[in-house]
Amino acid sequence: MEQIGGTVAPNVVSWSAVIGGFASSGDTDRALELFRRMQQQWLSPNVVTMATVLSACADLLALRLGRELHGHAMKAELERHSLVENGLINMYAKCGKVSGARKVFDGMKTRDLISWNSMLAGYGMHGLCDEALALFTDMAGATVEPDGVTFVAVLSACGHAGRVTEGRRLFDRMVRAHKITPSMEHYTCMVYLLGRAGLLRDASELVETMPVRPDLCVWGALLNSCRIHGDAAMAEATIANVLQSEDQSTGNHMLITNLYAMCGMWDESKKVRVMTKEAGLRKNPGQSWIEVDNKVVAFAAGSAPPNLTGAEDVFGMLDDLYAEMEDEQR
Secondary structure, eight states, rough: OOHHOOOOSOOOOHHHHHHHHHHHHHHHHHHHHHHHHHHHHHHHOOOHHHHHHHHHHHHOOOOOHHHHHHHHHHTTTOOOOOOHHHHHHHHHTTOOOOHHHHHHHHHHHHHHHHHHHHHHHHHHHHOOOHHHHHHHHHHHHHHOOHHHHHHHHHHHHHHHHTTTHHHHHHHHHHHHHHHOOOOOHHHHHHHHHHTTTTHHHHHHHHHHSSSSSOOOOHHHHHHHHHHTTHHHHHHHHHHHHHSSSOOHHHHHHHHHHHHHHHTOOHHHHHHHHEEEEHHOOOOOOOEEEEEEEEEEEEEEEEETTTTOOTTHHHHHHHHHHHOOOHHHHH
């Protein structure tokens, strides 16, 4: 950033490099801020800039800005570049406009693996299983070889729709026909699929037979299924496994704490919170974004703008409600 400020006449390449650096490091709101500054310098973004900022819009769910970029890409005749087209599919899908993503996808002259995966992921994240499976069939007809990302998308779609038979068939096809070694994401999808359908024993057996140590996402999928279907015994056994694992992360502890709270087991929830504190583990506050007047504003959980009138009263009311919920569960 200092180099940009010290450059006599920064061009689109230098701006794109800095914007891309912030975006790749996860600082997407800063990347968008720099893009706005770049526009104020009357510099037109190139293909790389456009793809980078579209990715940031997707992460922040900044649909209005994403649409603005789409229009700019059309005017600058950048819309037909595969990087921009794939970025548009990803942005529209993550922002919930799956039809917009499909319109871009259908209008592409040439589709690469990223194009297919982006569209499949859009269907998967929104639980559109029939559409995902149909597109997967079209992908095979186009002789495009799927990869691990492809199967994460279709398995996710099956999980949201509760399509156990199709999910199992796809998982087996991935391993046997395509020789793809299942990743943690694939196992998480399968545990979620089986657990959501009430097949908790099958889900537990899959976790036990995994060739790698289950991570937080896998345990979370199993624990959440136990909560949904009221299997307290399996939940306790799973919690014991999590606490005995080497992955004593804040995320694991928070997962267990929230599970106890959801079940109304407030004493157990507090015990785990104490364990977390004694272990010196801290949870970074969650952060969210909202788009207001075409500007993305970030805020952390439990925070409020300093000029917000009545903020103390709001948080005080939340504390009272939380205490009342605890009393009702006792």
